[in-house]
Amino acid sequence: MKKLALAALMACASHAAFAGDGSHWGYAGAEGPDQWAKLSPDNYACNGKNQSPVDLKGTIHAALKPLKMEYQAGGGEVLNNGHTLQVGFAPGSALWLDGQRFELKQYHFHAPSENLIAGVSYPLEVHLVHADKDGNLAVVAVMFKQGADNKALAALWPQLPKEAGAKAALAAPLSAAALLPAKRGYYRFSGSLTTPPCSEGVRWLVMKSPVTVSKAQVDAFAELIHHPNNRPVQALNGRSILD
Numbered sequence: 420m421k422k423l424a425l426a427a428l429m430a431c432a433s434h435a436a437f438a439g440d441g442s443h444w445g446y447a448g449a450e451g452p453d454q455w456a457k458l459s460p461d462n463y464a465c466n467g468k469n470q471s472p473v474d475l476k477g478t479i480h481a482a483l484k485p486l487k488m489e490y491q492a493g494g495g496e497v498l499n500n501g502h503t504l505q506v507g508f509a510p511g512s513a514l515w516l517d518g519q520r521f522e523l524k525q526y527h528f529h530a531p532s533e534n535l536i537a538g539v540s541y542p543l544e545v546h547l548v549h550a551d552k553d554g555n556l557a558v559v560a561v562m563f564k565q566g567a568d569n570k571a572l573a574a575l576w577p578q579l580p581k582e583a584g585a586k587a588a589l590a591a592p593l594s595a596a597a598l599l600p601a602k603r604g605y606y607r608f609s610g611s612l613t614t615p616p617c618s619e620g621v622r623w624l625v626m627k628s629p630v631t632v633s634k635a636q637v638d639a640f641a642e643l644i645h646h647p648n649n650r651p652v653q654a655l656n657g658r659s660i661l662d
């Protein structure tokens with residue numbers, strides 16, 4: 420099950436299925452989020468009780484340990500899979516969580532944000548997707564608020580492939596560290612992939628502090644994807660959000 424979730428996550432990237440591919444899924448209409456569970460038996464979890472994204476509110480104060488990231492300049496290529504722009508990482512970057520090493524696999528973007536913080540939507544959110552040796556997933560999410568140009572995105576954006584299904588090698592390897600806010604406080608909850616097959620058991624870590632992005636940078640991303648790529652927030656169903 421865990422291995423399946425990871426395989427699905429990577430497969431969606433590698434066979435470059437994109438919106439418009441009738442066998443796949445999208446963000447509106449007959450292939451939209453409220454239809455995902457019906458599109459394939461593999462998507463049964465999309466109707467689950469522990470789904471992402473969520474509105475982070477009513478948080479419970481807990482003694483969360485500081486996040487330990489060891490990020491290297493390992494991002495070597497960027498893929499436009501029609502759903503998002505995704506930077507793939509070579510082995511060597513990791514998040515330590517619950518005594519386990521979670522390898523950074525890829526990061527990708529959603530505009531507007533998928534998670535909300537106390538009801539607030541942000542213009543852009545990045546998901547840093549990690550997996551441990553057993554295929555358990557941990558996602559670090561960072562919100563972008565409108566402001567100054569984001570330097571990390573300024574290096575990445577001009578290299579984004581314009582066509583769905585296209586991939587480009589990056590001129591220089593990128594580190595995910597450049598996307599993190601200076602303050603590392605975070606919220607934690609248990610959720611799912613926010614795209615089919617919506618597999619649950621994902622450890623979500625949402626950074627409390629946003630970083631900045633310019634309106635021009637958000638617009639450039641939206642122009643490449645052609646539509647909003649955020650799944651609506653899902654019911655908490657009794658889950659606690661720790662902060």
Ligand SMILES: [Zn+2]
Nearest residue numbers: 527529546613
């Ligand atoms: Zn995502």
